[in-house]
Amino acid sequence: MGRWDLDHFFTTIEELVLCHSPSGVETEVNHYIQQWLDNIGVDHWQDEADNIVIKIPGETSEGAIAVTAHKDEIGALVKGIEADGRLQVSRLGGSYPWVYGEGVVDLLGDRETIPGILSFGSRHVSHESPQKLQQEGKAVSWETAWVETKLATSTLVQAGIRPGTRMVVGKHRKRPFRLGSHIASYTLDNKASVAILLGLAEQIKHPPVDVYLVASAKEEVGAVGALFFSQRQKLSRLIALEICPLSKEYPIADGPRPVLFSQDSYGLYDEGLNQEILAAGSAVGVSLQQAVVSQFGSDASIAMKFGHVPRGACLSFPTQNTHGYEIADLGAIANCLKVLTQYLNHGTQHQ
Structure with missing residues (x-):
């Protein structure tokens, strides 16, 4: 893989994670x-x-x-501004406030990024306070959470904070952490996959057929970017790079073995394409796992469902705490690059 060892993957993913990119406001990661x-x-x-x-x-x-x-990446949207600088927020993509916890968030204003504190309310209260219910087994929701800025409304307006402003976890909270061969971080979904895509951009040189590597936009809100691209560009196959949720309900092992999906919430993946990717893995000594998952969709399965591509696959790496503070084996991420390099360089003849 040349320079794409585990250390290089960690560094590249770290740089990508620290580029904010909530759905629809992706300029920072675009520049990178x-x-x-x-x-x-x-x-x-x-x-x-x-x-x-x-x-x-x-x-x-x-x-x-x-x-x-x-x-x-997922996050939240400003829904309303109160007179005391408190912001009401709602979900953006599959986010939950209890995953982030109380702490610093960044508000990406039109003219300035403003810090705030995602807040759930004080604990030392009785049932006279609505947040008491959160101490009795009911998870906090976006409707009962808010962001404190301690700024005047005029200051927020001047910074370009308005309904629709994106909220993401503060950068100092997003910085990835190394756990041996694992990386832990917010937004590994899908910054780690973008790192794989950049590796492919370096390593795919003279493929049998044209290859398009697409850093797709607004996937978390309906695969908007992938649908736009696949509607306009005639493709024989589309492979999505993704995370794979680690859970007792799926027979997936943590570690360096990537995962191919057979089915998700949007439908079946192409069995023939999966077999081709499995063969590419075998050719480079990487044994792939296979899974059927629920509550999940990818660029490939959504594009197939809408009839934009005839064949789709999703190659992923096992990940704990998906859509939260995620943990993934860097070896699995690196092996996704290894398998796809083999497949695109040697196994893309039209069949």
């Missing part, structure tokens, strides 16, 4: 990705849906294949 691609000299552009698209020409344009990794 574009600078990276400029430095390695590959053909890339930003389309009208805010996708960053890399094209690696093949021997033929027939049977073109796309690999996507979404660059957006």
Whole structure:
């Protein structure tokens, strides 16, 4: 894999995680990705849906294949501003306030980023206070949480804080932590997959067919970017890079073995394409796991459901605490790169 060892993956993922990119406000991570691609000299552009698209020409344009990794992250939206600088917020994507806990968040205003404190209320209270219910087994919800800024409304307005402003976890809370061969961090979904995509941009040189590597936009709110791209670009296959939730209900082991999905909430993945990817893994000595998951969708399964691509697959790495403070084995992330490098360089002939 050349320079893409575990240390390099950790450093790259850390840099990506620290680029805020809530769905629809992805400029910060866009700049990072574009600078990276400029430095390695590959053909890339930003389309009208805010996708960053890399094209690696093949021997033929027939049977073109796309690999996507979404660059957006979940968070919250400002819903209302109260007179004392308190902000009401609602969910953006599959986020839950109890996952973040009380602490510093960043509010991405139109003109300035403002810090705030995600708050649930004091504990030393009786049933006269609504947050008492949160101490008795009921999880805190966005409706009962808020953000304290301690700023005047005029100051917030001047910074461009308004209904629709994105809220994300503060950067100093997002910095990844190393646990041996594992990385722990918010937004590994899907910054770790973007790191794999950047690795592919370096390592795919002369594929049999045209390859499009797509850092897709607004996946967490309906795979908007991937649907836009796959509607306009004729593809024979689309492979999504993703996380795989580790849970007792799924027979998936933590560790360096990536996971192929057979089915998720949007439908079946293509069995023939899965077999091709399994063969590519075998060729490079990587044994893949397979899973059927629920409450999950990817760029590939959603694009298949809407008839944009005939064949789709989702290659993922096992992850604990998905949509929270996630933990994943760097070896599994690196092996996703290894398998797809083999597949795209040697196994993409149209069948």
